[in-house]
Amino acid sequence: MKRYLVGGAVRDRLLGLPHGDNDWVVVGETQASMEAAGFRAVGRDFPVFLDPESGEEHALARTERKSGRGYRGFVVDADPSVTLEDDLQRRDFTINAIAQDEDGALVDPYGGARDIEARVLRHVGPAFAEDPLRVLRAARFMARFASLGFTVAPETMALMREMAASGELAELTAERVWQETRRALACQTPSAFVRTLHDAGALAVVLPEVDALYGVPQRAEYHPEVDTGVHVELVCDMAARLAPGDDLIGFAAMTHDLGKALTPSHVLPKHLGHEHAGLAPLRGLCDRLKVPTEHRQLAEAVCREHLNVHRFDELRASTVYELLARCDGFRKPARIAQMAIVCEADKRGRAGLQDVPYPQGEALKAALAAALTVRAEDVARGLSGPEVGEAMKKARIRAIAEATGKKP
Secondary structure, three states: OEEEEEOHHHHHHHHOOOOOOOEEEEEOOOHHHHHHOOOEEOOOOOOEEEOOOOOOEEEEOOEEEEOOOOOOOEEEEOOOOOOHHHHHHOOOEHHHOOEEOOOOOEEOOOOHHHHHHHOEEOEOOHHHHHOOHHHHHHHHHHHHHHHHOOEEOHHHHHHHHHHHHHOHHHHOOHHHHHHHHHHHHOOOOHHHHHHHHHHOOOHHHHOHHHHOOOOOEOOOOOOOOOEHHHHHHHHHHHHHHHOOOOHHHHHHHHHOOHHHHHOOOOOOOOOOOHHHHOHHHHHHHHHHHOOOHHHHHHHHHHHHHHHHHHOHHHOOHHHHHHHHHHOOOOOOHHHHHHHHHHHHHHHHOOOOOOOOOOHHHHHHHHHHHHHHOOOHHHHOOOOOOHHHHHHHHHHHHHHHHHHHOOOO
């Protein structure tokens, strides 16, 4: 059997990065010959098999021919005559179109190793334009590799702009858009995902609520970067720094200021009430992309409350209690810790302010911790019904006041 290691395992080894699963391409075989060798067929859309010993995926070398609109409109040919070079040519980027034989020798017909050295993300060929999902993949790869110095090749960016303008990105399902977005938000530099899509004209198609923030001014004394879109980029990267790999935190960071796009022009650069104005576009985005409930609830809490957390020192203990209750913090204390991280990312995600302290986050968590020490059996003995809840509320407010030095 003639097999080659392909894709991310080869790319990441050349980059000096740890890699995940090994994927193999097999040349000159058929489904029958693979099954006769003990491999188990698992592919639904094209021939993929699991090695009976290692469990690693082995796919027959194949070509793909465009047969309709969208990212699923392809006819697959996995005939034994398909060569390794044919298979590599259908791949998205040159850095992903490198194979390695079992002796360790590279097969690199499209210059992927050279582009890895030059830190360039470049499409393999014109077939790139046949799959609109590749625009999002380019942005996600930038989120992963921008920190290594990668840039998008000019000709690839030009092609991505053509694809965005063609309308084909509208064919992408909500699930695929969310999947790529979620994975990008877990990367080291999620700002590169947002920026790449914006530069390609694709952000306005897949995340129009975020794209609308670019060009919206903010008060320079609070936001030296001025542009709200740039601020969101900085916040996303700060969130990734504070909570590496956490797409839940990343999503709330990306969407916390959506209301600023709705500020009337005569009010700018102020954004009065933007935290409440942002809830409608946030809910629209979540509905459209079928965002998981946990992501949605945290994002809504941060959108609505981030200014309150910033001015924590000004709040009375009773106001802090109401904030915690609105966010369901007494039942879900982890949400408050997550909110604290996103709010810190918002405060430090500003030009020149990345190292400012943010004691409000710790103060918020301390207030919750104090409130959670209150037990019903200690404060509501002999009470029933609504009286229990009222007694718990009063006791928790006292606990918050004592822990924070605030007025009740």
